[in-house]
Amino acid sequence: MAAAVTIISALALPAQNDTMKSKPEVLVPRPSLESVPSMDASKKVLDTLDFDDSGLQIVLYSDNTWKYYKGPGYILDNSVFDEKWTSNYPDSYRIPLDSIPERTTIWVVDTLSDYRCPDIAKIYSPFGYRHGHRHSGVDIPLRTGDPVYAAFAGKVRFSKYYHGYGNLVIIRHENGLETFYAHLSKRNVEEGDWVDAGQQIGLGGATGRATGAHLHFETRYKGYAFDPQRIIDFESGELRNRVFTLDRSYLDIRSRFDSDEKANLLADSKSVNTAREASKSSPASSTSAVYHTIRKGDTLYSLALRYHTSVKRICALNNNLSSGTTLKLGRRIRIK
Numbered sequence: 001m002a003a004a005v006t007i008i009s010a011l012a013l014p015a016q017n018d019t020m021k022s023k024p025e026v027l028v029p030r031p032s033l034e035s036v037p038s039m040d041a042s043k044k045v046l047d048t049l050d051f052d053d054s055g056l057q058i059v060l061y062s063d064n065t066w067k068y069y070k071g072p073g074y075i076l077d078n079s080v081f082d083e084k085w086t087s088n089y090p091d092s093y094r095i096p097l098d099s100i101p102e103r104t105t106i107w108v109v110d111t112l113s114d115y116r117c118p119d120i121a122k123i124y125s126p127f128g129y130r131h132g133h134r135h136s137g138v139d140i141p142l143r144t145g146d147p148v149y150a151a152f153a154g155k156v157r158f159s160k161y162y163h164g165y166g167n168l169v170i171i172r173h174e175n176g177l178e179t180f181y182a183h184l185s186k187r188n189v190e191e192g193d194w195v196d197a198g199q200q201i202g203l204g205g206a207t208g209r210a211t212g213a214h215l216h217f218e219t220r221y222k223g224y225a226f227d228p229q230r231i232i233d234f235e236s237g238e239l240r241n242r243v244f245t246l247d248r249s250y251l252d253i254r255s256r257f258d259s260d261e262k263a264n265l266l267a268d269s270k271s272v273n274t275a276r277e278a279s280k281s282s283p284a285s286s287t288s289a290v291y292h293t294i295r296k297g298d299t300l301y302s303l304a305l306r307y308h309t310s311v312k313r314i315c316a317l318n319n320n321l322s323s324g325t326t327l328k329l330g331r332r333i334r335i336k
């Protein structure tokens, strides 16, 4: 209940000076680097109530639990759904790679949204080059007729038969990511439809260029595919992190999520736990100093998120460190 109370008090805050944005801030009581399990499919939605004019909703479940949820009214008022919005091509952006920032921090799921693994199984064909061909997604086994679910809420940008993809559904999400679901035997959604996370968008199949039924699943940013395994562990069905730092180098067909990075992620979650333990044992004490050694992809902002502190506070603890400092790999900085 504590988290809910926090959200209510945030909603009660008066709107900021910015008249365009009167929406409440999305609070994040849970650690951003925690993994997120696939939605509990057995949980039935009893009712959805509008909370206020912001488009925020209250979802009531059959087990008497409830949660706040960002409905279409909340999410669709977002310029991401106007940008290069066309159903002519799977890649509607068609922009040069170097126009994309070197690093982008993306909230994949926050506490007001949901996630469902589109198909939980061991991947049998990974992202990358395959027999000299570009394979811009992952292949996950399923049977023809098995339901395929939207991983996240969003708006359907594309739903049609398209060459090798066969029946293809593309959903754009509020964070700018797009997810592709290909080779479907049936499409249940049309262009422009709003879909909730976990909504059945079609049935698995083998349409297009496919040998046998499987789901070809892609994750893209600004039209460029990156390895979906960077955000989803398909075997467990879990989303690896709520926050994903997308390095521009990932948007290359040769950039595959590998076991090294998996190990790094594990190390990350361990260091989060260490930091958590440290703050638990002696809160706000100067004896519980926490250090971090800079690795590839680290930014002050991502460290602040990870350790639940602020860039300003980190900078105050270190000599020669400001928000504009380039972080050298291997540099050990004090976090707390």
Ligand SMILES: [Zn+2]
Binding pocket: 125, 135, 137, 138, 139, 215, 216, 217
């Ligand atoms: Zn494929």
